[in-house]
Amino acid sequence: MDHSIHPGLVNNLAMQFMNVNLSEEDRRKHLTAVLEQAMQTYPKDMEKEKTMLMLAMLLAKKVADHTPSLLRDIFHTIVNLISQNLLTYVRNLVRNEMD
Template identity: 60%
Template sequence: MDRSIPLDLVNCLALQLRNAGRSDKDRRKDLASALEQLLQAHPPDMDKEKTMLVLALLLAKEVANHTPSLLRDVFRTTVNFINPNLRAYVRSLTRNELD
């Protein structure tokens, strides 16, 4: 899946995260927009929440690999995106592991 992330998308997101004037909300929107682009390229055979979680983490990894100085920013933005959007899914994964 990580091979399907276009370098231009990584570059664009890195550029947006590098802009210190952007708010956390704008950064989450940038990440959500990048994820929507990636979701359109993936077949719908996988659960949407699972796909979004995996792609969000892979995209964060790619941005951090491409621009290591953005590690903290991309991590914080990804966590701030996951919390409101995928929290229930992550909790269900945790519950399934405990069962």
């Protein structure tokens, strides 16, 4: 999964995050758009939430590798995205591990 994320997506996302004039909401929208684009290349039989979570974490890693100074910003935005869109899925994952 890591190798199939197009470098252009990572570069585009890094460029967006370097724009200091973007609000957190704008950053989240850009991240969501990149995630949706990246998800087009993954099998439809995989859970959408699982794919989105994995890709979000991989994108954070790739952006931080590409531009280390963006680690805090990309991490913060991904945590917000997970909190807003994937919190129930993550809680269910934790519950299943606890059982």
